[in-house]
Amino acid sequence: MLDSYKRDINYLRISVTDRCNLRCIYCMPPEGIPSISHSDIISFEDIITTVKQAVKRGVNKIRLTGGEPLVRKGIVDLVKMIAEIPGIEDFGLTTNGTLLANFASDLKKAGLHRINISLDTLDAEKYKQITRGGDLSKVLDGIIEAKKVGFDTIKINCVILESSTEPDAVAVAYFAQKNNLQVRFIHKMNLETGYFKQVEGGDGGNCKKCNRLRLTSNGNIQPCLFSESSFSIYTNGIDQAFNLALANKPKMGSLNKKGQFYNIGG
Numbered sequence: 168m169l170d171s172y173k174r175d176i177n178y179l180r181i182s183v184t185d186r187c188n189l190r191c192i193y194c195m196p197p198e199g200i201p202s203i204s205h206s207d208i209i210s211f212e213d214i215i216t217t218v219k220q221a222v223k224r225g226v227n228k229i230r231l232t233g234g235e236p237l238v239r240k241g242i243v244d245l246v247k248m249i250a251e252i253p254g255i256e257d258f259g260l261t262t263n264g265t266l267l268a269n270f271a272s273d274l275k276k277a278g279l280h281r282i283n284i285s286l287d288t289l290d291a292e293k294y295k296q297i298t299r300g301g302d303l304s305k306v307l308d309g310i311i312e313a314k315k316v317g318f319d320t321i322k323i324n325c326v327i328l329e330s331s332t333e334p335d336a337v338a339v340a341y342f343a344q345k346n347n348l349q350v351r352f353i354h355k356m357n358l359e360t361g362y363f364k365q366v367e368g369g370d371g372g373n374c375k376k377c378n379r380l381r382l383t384s385n386g387n388i389q390p391c392l393f394s395e396s397s398f399s400i401y402t403n404g405i406d407q408a409f410n411l412a413l414a415n416k417p418k419m420g421s422l423n424k425k426g427q428f429y430n431i432g433g
């Protein structure tokens with residue numbers, strides 16, 4: 168499907184929950200967040216119907232995000248249901264990796280193609296500070312298990328403050344190289360001020376070539392991460408929500424004082 172700037176939109180990112188088991192300092196306030204009530208979290212059925220409609224309209228790339236998608240109950244079943252939809256060529260999931268060691272095998276069997284894992288530092292103490300209490304060893308165990316069960320495309324998402332020459336980024340890049348992982352450097356973004364840069368090693372943030380829409384965890388189609396417009400699949404119907412999102416997708420991102428990374432899915 169084409170947006171009003173003739174960009175080919177073939178990628179749908181789906182935030183399956185706004186909940187997370189970490190509290191990363193650049194994503195969540197220390198006190199946590201007023202979570203969306205269970206009844207307002209998008210159901211698996213509505214996700215599947217939306218994906219099927221999206222595929223009919225030309226989407227062939229799906230990514231599951233959060234919050235932390237692995238905290239959503241039944242996530243493996245959802246992966247299986249999506250993987251069975253014909254026409255999806257690229258099916259990924261982005262995780263903080265802390266639960267991955269327990270899920271990797273089942274996700275692989277369910278049909279997931281690839282995994283992105285958030286890892287900003289290899290310093291256990293610093294990791295604990297950045298995530299407000301996370302255990303780095305669990306992420307490393309998750310990476311080992313994901314490789315063991317046969318995920319051959321594992322990407323590391325490393326958030327950087329200024330540049331990929333920062334000591335933590337250099338250490339993560341070396342770790343990735345040594346372990347045959349790909350690394351992408353994501354400049355720390357700010358929705359409220361509209362600060363973002365293109366992802367190093369990826370295509371996120373390249374507005375000219377933007378190919379994505381987002382489905383939020385409360386059932387809105389979001390045209391752009393850095394814009395405040397979004398369209399409910401419930402009040403508009405799925406097809407009309409896509410039409411409105413395409414028509415209102417901005418030429419480039421500006422700012423978003425309404426949304427949060429944890430309920431849009433980054």
Ligand code: SF4
Pocket residue numbers: 371372373374375377378379390391392393417418419420421
């Ligand atoms: S800021 Fe918006 S238009 Fe630009 S790449 Fe991100 S989602 Fe696409």
